[in-house]
Amino acid sequence: MLVLDPKWDLETDVVIIGYGSSGAVAALTAAEAGAKVTILEKQRRGTGPEVGNHYSTSHMSGGVYLQPTEREATIKYFRAMSRMESGYATTTEHGWSGDDLIDAYTDEALHNHEWLEAHGFVMEKVGEGAEHNLPGVESFVSYRFERSGVGMMRRFEELIDAEPNITVLYTTPATRLITNTSGEVLGVEAAAGETNPQTITIRANRGVLMAMGGFEFDEDMKLNYLKVYPTYFTGSEATTGDGVRMATEVGAQMWHMNCASARIVAKFPEFPNAFSLWMTGVRPTPYILVDKYGKRFTNEKFKGHTLYYELTVFDSHKLDFPRVPCYWIFDTKRMTSAKLAAAGGGVTGAMGRYAWSSGNVDELARGWIIKGDTLEELAEKLEMPVENLVQTVQTYNGYCEEGVDPEFDRAQVDLLPLGEAPYYAVRMWPGGPNTQGGARHNAQGQILDMYDRPIPGLYGSGEFGSLFGMLYPSAGGNLSECFAMGRVVGREIAKNRVYVGAK
Template sequence: MMGAADMNFEHSADIVVVGFGCAGLAAAITAWRAGAETLILEKQAQDAHTPSTRMSGGMMMAATDVAGATGYLDRCAGGMVPRDISAAWARRAMTLIDWLHDIAPELDLRNVGGAEHPEFEGAETLGVYQPGGAKTRLDLNGKAGPFLWERLSANFHDKTGVPVLWNASADRLLRDETGRIIGVETCDGRRIEARKGVILTCGGYLHNAQMKQDYLRAWPVFFYGNPGNTGDGVRMAQEVGADLWHMNQMIGRAIGNFPMEDGSDLSVMLFLNPPGYVITDRNGKRFADESAQADLLHGFYYHLLSYDPATGETPRNPCYWFFDEKRRKAGMLTLPSVGAHAVGLYRWSEDNSAEIERGWIAAGATIAEAAAAAGVADPEGAEAEVAAYNAACRNGMPDPMGRPAETMLPLDEGPFYCVRLYPGGSNTTGGPRRNARAEVLDTRDKPIPGLFAAGELGQATGMLYPSDGCNLSEGFCFGQIAAVSALGLQEGAA
């Protein structure tokens, strides 16, 4: 530890924000509005910037009642997040849509849905908003995350003039002789002073293989969020004594993961709809109501965590999605405005033919042939399972998995196709433990002076994903809270 006078800082600001996504933008604009000199460090290059906000569906969770929203968020957290943190989120979520429109009125955020668990008390107090004048959930019309980020970041730069240091990958936090965080050192040795606080908004560890294997409950597991989120914030916070929380949690669903020519891999959110789909385990057996996955909900992920102690295997990782020629012709298997496709990392073909040619989508004249090509251990078992499903569709029989009748469409037009699905999603949620003021806590539950965090780095979620737009809502809300706390203001003062 050294005194600030001995540090030889290259830059100095009141507030230093590490990471320029939704939480970083919220923290920076809140600090700037309060009159604080603010600086953002971003590890990626400006022309290759892929924040998870930009790769998202652009949806936003907001609240209409603090008490109801607090209760609902607390129920979804499953005891993993203190109630006062849920309450702090709910209070900021009350004003979130107005706050966003104040930055960028052209967003035209519209209410397109509600909470993911409507059976929970307080669910009716949450709404989901989407930009670009959307009329229904998943009406992405090219105005999802890319549109949201482009308009927010453009307005942010135009209105604030807050500088961003691009290609500035934070490596470690700097402390003075009292243990207070007074700055950041980058990987190339630059030191940046933070006179009032450092706010970590640099994402989770979704692209850090070792951390994923150490902490998450599924392996292998893949993510389609920002490739730059490699656990830097977790490591830096640990080095200064931060406690960690819910490191085994993630925002999950079943996703695709495919090999690229350069040896890398591509993770993609896949879209099962329109109906005409069956998902089996590696033995060709169905195991859950697939419509939850088809509706892009998040609970289906938990079905993939099954472990068989008799064999030492995880029979649902991967699992296998079967569909027929009708679905192949209905449109691309992914959403054009979300994930890698949205930021130009890969362009999925409109009719899925390129992906069939690549071998990502296995094909066959029969279900068994497609299953064998995809690697199902019992292809004939998969064919029998699909035949039973088809019979239930035609005869109007109840589905043994409880699937709604309106989603039951037979797979009866060959050729047939199969895609491997893995546990995965948009982001991890574990990271440094924080309190309702977004202060990072040490292992004795005391705030580390000068250190704050927001967004998916130690996100304030637990067992269940509350609703579409939860990630962005949490980032925007706690980014604001972190800036207010770093400046020593009362919550609501900025």
Template sequence: MRLSQIERWDLETGVLVIGFGAAGGVAAIEAHDHGSEVMVLEKMAFPGGLSAVSAGGIRVSDNADEAFRYLRAICEDRTPEDMLRVLADGMVEVPDYLRRLAALNGATIKVTPALGNYPLPGCESLAYCEVSVVPELENGDRYHATHATKNGGRLFKLLEDNVESRGIPVHYRTAAKELIVDGDGAVRGVVAESDGRMLNIRAARAVILTCGGFENDDEMKRQYLQAKPVLTGSFAGNTGDGIRMAQAAGADLWHMWHYHGPYGMKDPTGEFPFALYLKAVPMWTPGYPDSVSDLGIVDNKGKPLSQKALARMAWIVVDQDGRRFMDEYPPYPGDMGVRPFDAYDSKRQKFPRIPAHMIFDENGRKMYAMGRTAYNDPDAHFDWSADNLEEVARGIFEKADSLEELANLMNVDPGTLAKTIEDWNAHVAAGFDPDHGRQPDTMVPIDTPPYYFGRVYPVVINTQGGPRHNVRQEIVNPFGQPIPRLYAAGELGSVFGHLYVSGGNLAECVVGGWIAGREASALEAWET
């Protein structure tokens, strides 16, 4: 909307932050601490976004040069090096930054060395920084709308307390709809909707977009992601609002194809609105057999569990012809688990791996709960049963007394499926998977009826694409020119456009958030 169309201002501030997740929290804190009046808008009735339901491990390093080498390797010429350098430098500063914030509420900050997910230059320099204890959250209660309190929730609680202590107003149920720009293209505020009322909100210094990606916008997923459908993982609020607003102001886009997620299932009853994740398993780095990461491995109450060995995985995954097509346990299942599903069969004009079929036997069914949930939503609810029988009764899994019956339920050729299972069991016995290289410690035979299968799909935890920005977090147009007074932070236009590093988006939330907040607050306020 043009500034000339605005007849009145309903609200005014210095720096206006759109979205109250981790990036928005840091941006608001830093803008305030550097001298600006700040206001935060959050379209949901609750805060936290994806940050509050994440595992909470922020990627950090004690060596900026080595961290830069790793970022440069995983981004593989898709992101300018000056931006990666700034992120690497910030990764060294994050632990002390959080310790300063933790003085407010007694939170515990811990740093744990952790290899990068891929054996690329600089991978040994990395670690996770986590908020491991927040005294107010350790009573087991649900934090806001999160399904369970994990370290992502503890991180957000630390930021929320710091925002509240500074008196920064947060307007919930207030959705930014459109940027207000002047005749020179500078951003002067936003049009927002709150409880059915349209508000014109003036930002005297700048607007910072920290409102996430497009995980829950089906049309954007259809247009930008190859595979379909891609299930929404954990949060309904990320619907591409900031991307569309930035586009309307002239923003360039980047990394729109790239998203982070595993394969998972959906509730056939339709009652649960998000994807059903499969059992969390430790991450591993090829070539480093003794280094396994248990970030995100928790019990059913969200308490961290220590697991320093690869998990036995009870299932295999086959395509619609009954054949395996992937290593079901890649180094980073929560990221690369989705990529094999992109394959398109031009002869049959379909995605033959969507849905694919997850298969296990009775021994596998008894091994552990096959699935879990992770969501930030007050109305969602799903507790996975310990023995998986409730999920069988619900139709998530289907049961058969023989492989032939299983094949018929899956609508695949019985002979093909029988050969797949026969080959798999031979691989397990030999301790070697010649087809897809699955790690021997993870392999489990499928030989005891009854047999089970469930339909699995690609799941998006978060998208990486969005408006392109520069080292100052200024959103830029297709010619690389900054759009005046418009900034972004977090996953809204992430630097990751090739491979992802676990905890990388949280690092962007903190580092990008503080840069955006400081840069925005340094601008001279414009007069009406």
């Protein structure tokens, strides 16, 4: 928004919009470099997960981060992933992510673990390698914070509360970016909040950082930008694409708008957020996934962060997305083996807000789980062709007997026959953790215009315009980026010259 001769209510060096992990790392880095930082956060300060409290997607995350250990191998992996060398090659020169950004991210991410340790975070090693079988995959290990995403964010909150150079304004949603006649971003307009009964303007002498997450909870944006609709997300309902609107107004280039780190989720009307469900249970139990016509469509084995794309198939004759919704079908063995939603290693996503019942009895009573005494009854309740579901289960059980799945190559250990009635189903939708789209930024975090020129005074980091495109590297990729690029941009923005009376 161009404002001639603006009047400023507040003045600071750096304005950071959004208090997730990315904004937090950037704020600490800029403050440690001597800059005065003001964080604008739209949610209210609060310690619990109630809707409206400061409970960002970072709080709701599993708190796992991917740690590269070797530079060249890491770069190889990201370049292969960026150009999708395992499938089709992209025809653009730099693929989805751009080599400069991959290099800058890698160089910084190599130091994530040591930075976190130096700042008093507690974490444990939980894995080796990464999700895709691509060159360089051996370069990664992963760690999880004590008490997952909430534990991580509580440590950020302690550090930020103790940092005299940082002020946090809660319930203060940024609404517009303020520019001068040359298009430089001078500051931000924010709606009324706890500390300010009216709209305020804040002058940012060294720059504005947009670290406000994605557009998981803006229905129009999801319909227009993602590959299939509806898509439901498991993170914070505060991520309503405000950054997309604000950055578009000042001429920013958007990228990765059709990309999501996602799979399949359950969505129940009582909660804004979707639920990740636990297919296998404590011990492997039989289950299949079928489309709305009762047919299997994939190797059901947990597909990391890309199963989502398989749900985007469209039938041009029926004018229908046959896998939206799809159904998780299981028998009594799974129903009685464990809660259907119990994320391993910590309470994440909507599970922070809902106590799933033992034996799944409440969820059956709520209608979240659908039961049929026979397969025929289940198919009728799901309004799918009865003969299809019965045939699908018969065929699948035959594969289990033979120990081979000629259709989808499901591994032998995973081929467990369905047979113990009653049968159950949960309606599943495209969705998962997060979108990756937002304003495109360069290796220094500067947001670019449509001609790849930095917009002066404007920066981006984290999930808002993530460097990851269609493929997501592995569990822990987003937080790893938030930490690494948060530090890059925090240093960069802090060293900017102070504007002197720019108009």
